[in-house]
Amino acid sequence: MLAVASSASAQSSAPAESATLPNVDVVAPRARPARRETSRAAPVTGATAADTDPDQAPVASASEKNVSGTEVNARPFSRPAEALEVVPGLIVTQHSGDGKANQYFLRGFNLDHGTDLAISVDGMPVNMRTHGHGQGYADLNFLIPELIGSINVRKGPYFADEGDFSSVGAVHIGLIDTVQKSMALATVGSFGYRRGLGITSTKVGEGNLLIASEANTYNGPWDNPDKLRRLNAVVRYTEGNAADGFSLTGMAYSNRWNSTDQIPLRAITSGQVGLYGALDPTDGGNSDRFSISGKWAQTDKDGTSKINFYAIKSSLDLYNNFTFFLDNPDQGDQFHQRDDRVLAGVNASHTFNTMFAGLPMQTEIGIQSRYDDIKVALSNTYQRQYLGGTRDDKVKEGSVGLFIQNTVRWTDWMRTVVGYRGDFYTTNVNSLLTPANSGNAAASIGSPKFSLVFGPFAKTEFFVNAGEGFHSNDARGVTIRESPSNDGTPVDSSPFLVRTRGAEVGVRTRIIPGLDSSLSLFVLDSNSETLFVGDAGDTEPSRPSRRYGVEWSNHYKPVSWLQLDGDIAVTHARFRGDNSAQAAAYAELAGNPEAQIGNAPGNFIPGAPNMIASAGIRLGERTGWFGALRYRYFGPRPLTEDGAFISPATGLLNGQVGFRFDNGWRIQLDAYNLTDSKSDQITYAYGSLLKTDALFAQCHPVQIAPPAVCQTGVMDRVLHPVEPFALRLTMAGQF
Helix, strand or coil, rough: CCCCCCHHHHHHCCCCHHCCCCCCCCCCCCCCCHHCCCCCCCCCCCCCCHHHHHHHHHCCCCCEEEEEHHHHHHCCCCCCCHHHHHHCCCCECCCCCCCCEEEECCCCCCCCCCCCCCEEEECECEEEEECCCCCEECCCCCHHHHHHEEEEECCCCCCCCCCCCCCEEEEEECCCCEECCCCEEEEHHHEEEEEEEEEEEEECCEEEEEEEEEEECCCCCCCCCCCCEEEEEEEEEEEECCCCCEEEEEEEEEEEEEECCEEHHHHCCCCCCCCCCCCCCCEEEEEEEEEEEEEEEEEECCEEEEEEEEEEEEEEEEEECCEEEECCCCCCEEEEEEEEEEEEEEEEEEEEEECCCCEEEEEEEEEEEEEEEEEEEEEEEEECEEEEEEEEEEEEEEEEEEEEEEEEEECCCCEEEEEEEEEEEEEEEEEEECHCCEEEEEEEEEEEEEEEEEECCCCCCEEEEEEEEEECCCCCHHHCCCCCCCCEEECCCCCCCCEEEEEEEEECCCCCCCEEEEEEEEEECCCCCCEEECCCCEECCCCCEEEEEEEEEEEEECCEEEEEEEEEEEEEECCCCCHHHHHHEEEEEEEECHHHCCCCCHHHCCCCCCCCEEEEEEEEEECEEEEEEEEEEEEECECCCCCCCEEECCCEEEECCCCCCCCCCCCEEEEEEECCCCEEEEEEEEEEECCHHHHHHHCCCCCCCCCCHHHCCCCEEEEEEECCCCEEEEEECCC
16 A cells, blocks of 8 residues: 655655744634624634634544644644644654655554645645655645644544545644734754744735745754755635635745665664764755645535635655665666646535434535646666666546535434545556556546444443545556566556555543543555555555554643643554565575575565554643643564564654743743654665675675575665754744
8 A cells, every 4th residue: 555665665664843833823714694694703714623622523433633723833843744743643754854755654554655644734635646756745844833723633434525545544734814913933953953934914805814934944963964945935815714714825835955864774883874874965855836725615504515726836856875786886776756746626515404304414515626747757866967767757647536425413312424435537647768658547436434423421422433445556557567677577557546444433532521532443454555666666566454453542631731641552464465476586585594584475564563652741821831741652663574674662752841921922942852862763674785795795796696685685674863862942922
C-alpha cells in the first residue's frame, strides 16, 4: 500500500515554527439569520462544528476526533506538520531537509509521505498522486500553524465522503476567518533558527479580510547546514460561517534548502562522518506552491448545500543519494526528482433533512472531482549536475467520485449511518524516454460503508464500524511495461486502484467530569502494498497485508488551569502469503551469509510501528504564567521482512514555559529534546556501498564478488538522528 520514493523507503520511510505559537483570538463572523431559519455562529468558515465546541461535536466512530485550533497551538512542536500529532497514535517525523514532506506513521503503517493518510487544508487536498517522490506526497510546509481553526480526525474506511488515500485516516484542517487584534511574532533559537510572522484582519463589506505572512530560516545541527529559507503568505476573505456563508483563500509558498539524509550506521561507528554528518553534502531541494480555493454553504430547515473548489500550481526539485556508490562507483548515486503540476477540483454535496416513518433522517449526496496535469521526471546527477535521464513523463490524471450517506436516528439511543461511494479514475501517460511505457488506463471501484452508534448512556457511546476503501497507485506504474533503468527488462504493471477493508468497535465516554476517553479495536486489510520506487522509476509489487490493534485516548481537564492527556496505540502488522521474488533474491545470495542477512523472505512489514504513545501536561490560564511538557514514544519497528534489522525505540520530551500579559503580549521559551536523546528520528535497513567498505574493493574496478552481492551492497541500519537539545525564544504582541 505504501508508495515510496527512495530505496530506503522501498526497503522499509516539529511547525516550524509553531513551537512558538501565540494565542490567536478568533472572532466569530457575523451570522446572517435572513439566509436560514437557525443561525450558528462559527469561528471558522469551512471548518467543522468542533470549532465552537469540539468535545460536543457528533462523531460516527470511537476514533473520530475534533480538535480546536487553540488546543493544537498550545502544544510545543518544531515543524508545521507536527501539528498533526494531535491525532492519537500518529507520529510525524523527517528523514531529510525541512523543505521536504514529512513522514507519517499511524495504525501500524509506515505511510511514507502520505499514502493512505488523506490530508486537506481548507477543503484542498494536500496529497499529490503520481508524484515525483512518492504516491500521496503530502507536504504541509505551506501551513502557518497559527491559522489553524480546527482539525477533524477520522480513521478507517468507514466514511462515504472520504476517498483516495483515506483508508488509514483522514485529517481535515480548517482555517480561522479573522483575529481580534493584529499580531506579530518573532522567534530566535538554536542552530540559526529565525522566524517572523504577522497576521491582521479587517472588515471589508459584509465580511472579513485576513492577511498573514511568514518568513523562516534554519540551519539545523547538521555539519552541512540546511540553510532553509521559507516564505509563506495567505490572503483570505470570508462572509458568514461554515453552515451559511462563503470563503475565498489565496496561498503562496516558497522554500529552498540543503538536506542531510539518512546515513549508514557503519559510517558513524567507523568515524567516517559524525552523527550529524552528510555523505553527500549536495543533497537538497526547492519547492513552490500557489493556490486559490473557495467554499460556499447554505443551510435552512430542509438541509444544507455545500460547494468548494480549488486550483493549485506546485513544483518540486529534490536531490537525494541514499545508496552512495552502489550503482555508480565513480560519481555516486545521487538522483534528481522533478514534479511540476497544475491540479484543480470541484466538490459539491447536499444534505436532505427528512423524516422516515416518523424518525429524523439525513441523506447526503455528493460528487468529488479532481484533475492533475503533471510533468514528472527522474534523472541521475552528480552534485546536482545532470548525468542522464531515467524517466521523463507527461501524465494527465482525472477522477470522479459519487457518494451517498444516510443517517437515521432510530431511537434516542441508537443511530445508523449507511453509505456507498463509487470512484472512476482515468489517466494518460506519455513516457518521453521509453515510449513502451506510454499508455491509457481507467479503473473504477465501489466502496460500501456502515456505522452503528449506541448511546449516549451515562455520557457514554458505543460504536461499530465497517467499510471498504481504496488508494490509487502511481499512474506510471499502471502503464509501465519495461524497466527504464534496466535495458528494457519486462516489468509487471500495478493495479490502478487497490481495495482496502476495515472494521472497528469502540467506546467513548465522558462519565468522569472533565475526562474524555475513547477505546477502539480495529482491523484493516489491504489487497496489495504495491510500491512505485521513485529513484528507480519502476514498480515493486507486494503482497496483501493485515493490521489489527487497539487505541486508547484520554484528555482530562479537572480544573481550568490544568490539562492532562495520554494516548497509546498498539498494532500487529504482517504481510499475508509468500514473497517468491524475495525468496529468489535470497537464494541468489547463497554462499554469502553476510549479504543474506536482511534479505530473507518473511512476513514482517518494514517500518510498521508496533507501539506509539504520547503524554502531556499543560498548566496556566489565559493570562499569567503557563507551561507544558510533552513526551512522545515511537516504538521499535522491523526494518526488513525477515526481522533481522530492528529500529531502536525513540522517546522525546519537549517543554514550554512562558508568560501572557494582560495587553495580549506574550514571551515564551520552548525546549526540544530535553533529555538530549541521541536516538534515531527515523530508521531504515537496506543495502548501500561506501568507498571505505571492503566490498567496494571486491566489486570495483575488477569484480571479484558475485554480481548479486555487488548489486545488494552492504546491508546496514540506515538512520537519521534526532536533533539535539534546542531552545527557541518567542516574543509575540497584539496591536
